[in-house]
Each structure stands twice: as C-alpha cells, then as structure tokens.
Amino acid sequence: VGMSHALPAVVAVKxxxxxxxxLGPSSTAAEKKDKEATDRANKLELDICSTYSHRxxxxxxxxxxxxxxxxxxxxxxxxxDLFNRLHPELLPPHKRKPLLxxxxxxxxxxxxxxxxxxLHCAAIPPVLHRDVKSQNIMLDADxxxxxxxxxxxxxxxxxxxRTHQSTKVVIGTPAYMxxxxxxxxxxxxxxxxxxxxxxxxxxxxxxDPAQLVG
Numbered sequence: 488v489g490m491s492h493a494l495p496a497v498v499a500v501k502x503x504x505x506x507x508x509x510l511g512p513s514s515t516a517a518e519k520k521d522k523e524a525t526d527r528a529n530k531l532e533l534d535i536c537s538t539y540s541h542r543x544x545x546x547x548x549x550x551x552x553x554x555x556x557x558x559x560x561x562x563x564x565x566x567x568d569l570f571n572r573l574h575p576e577l578l579p580p581h582k583r584k585p586l587l588x589x590x591x592x593x594x595x596x597x598x599x600x601x602x603x604x605x606l607h608c609a610a611i612p613p614v615l616h617r618d619v620k621s622q623n624i625m626l627d628a629d630x631x632x633x634x635x636x637x638x639x640x641x642x643x644x645x646x647x648x649r650t651h652q653s654t655k656v657v658i659g660t661p662a663y664m665x666x667x668x669x670x671x672x673x674x675x676x677x678x679x680x681x682x683x684x685x686x687x688x689x690x691x692x693x694x695d696p697a698q699l700v701g
Contacts, residue, residue, distance in 0.1 A: 543602030566626025
C-alpha cells in the first residue's frame with residue numbers, strides 16, 4: 488500500500504472493477520482498446536488525486552496498485568452523500584440520517600463550490616470533473632462537503648482561443664448535463680458549473696433532478 492503518511496483508522500475504498508485477467512491473443516481489438524482507455528483514465532485519476540488536495544475535496548490517503556485487488560483509499564465521510572441526505576424517503580428507515588436544515592444546505596453548496604473552484608482555478612491546466620452531482624458530494628462528521636469520485640476527470644487544455652473541448656464519449660449523469668455536452672460532446676469548466684447549478688437547485692428545493700428529465 489502506498490501512502491505519504493499513516494492511514495486513518497477508517498478509509499473509503501474505491502476498487503478497480505476491471506477484470507484483472509491479462510488480455511491474451513484471443514482478445515478482440517475492442518477489448519484491448521477498452522483496456523487502454525480504462526488504464527489511461529485510472530492513471531489520470533491517480534495523478535489528479537495525488538497532485539491536488541483541498542479541504543472540500545475527498546482527498547486520497549493511500550493506494551494499493553499491486554496484485555489482484557487494486558484500489559484507491561480516500562478519507563471516509565460518515566455523513567453519507569448529499570443525494571441521500573436530500574432524499575431520505577428513498578432509503579430504508581434504519582439507514583436514514585438527520586434531515587439537513589436550510590442553513591446547512593446553503594453552507595454545503597457554498598463550501599462545495601470552493602472545492603470545485605479549486606479544481607478549475609488552482610489546477611494547471613484546469614481539471615474538469617465531468618460528473619458533478621449530489622451523489623458525488625460526501626458529507627463528513629460535521630456535515631461539511633467533500634467533492635468525490637474523480638474517475639471521469641479530464642484536463643481542460645484549451646488553446647488558440649477555443650472555448651471548449653470535444654469528446655465522442657459523453658460521461659456523466661444526464662439530469663446534470665448541459666445540452667451542448669450531452670448533444671454534441673462540447674465540454675469546458677462551464678460543463679461542471681452547469682451541473683453544480685443543478686445541485687444548488689436540488690439542495691434548495693429538495694427536488695430530484697432526474698424527475699425533471701423527460
């Protein structure tokens with residue numbers, strides 16, 4: 488296990504869910520291409536999490552990159568994710584946590600915005616999260632937010648006055664995607680900002696955005 492300091496007593500484990508078997512001669516070109524793309528995404532996630540740390544990001548505390556059970560270790564957030572705190576009716580009664588007050592909700596989105604701003608402004612080049620949603624905002628023991636799940640990150644390397652990057656592989660959650668992203672694959676820091684605006688709407692109204700997508 489790799490780490491720069493002693494591990495806390497409790498951590499959150501994100502496992503690499505890919506099949507660990509090596510690709511053999513019979514593997515198809517599509518399988519090999521998929522593995523290469525997954526390896527690149529995993530490496531970028533590890534690079535980003537190892538490079539950047541912020542109070543309102545769910546920070547990396549260790550890694551296990553050898554053997555059949557590769558995983559990343561993140562700080563544990565006992566408050567659960569924001570989605571379940573906003574929609575407790577979707578959980579069994581014994582799993583529900585205390586309701587968030589209006590003041591807590593405002594504080595959570597204000598602090599989470601600082602974490603997202605850090606990725607967009609402090610990182611060079613800027614880091615696009617690409618899957619900002621209430622399920623990817625964890626709450627710590629004090630109900631302070633931690634933006635998490637960096638498996639979809641992309642670096643924003645705009646040059647020559649371009650306003651966006653383009654991708655053929657649209658990743659994210661439809662209810663939080665701006666039209667230009669899910670229709671045309673155009674993405675920039677504005678993609679995250681739009682998604683975060685949906686999170687703010689959800690936090691203040693208690694409405695699940697998925698219910699508004701036709």
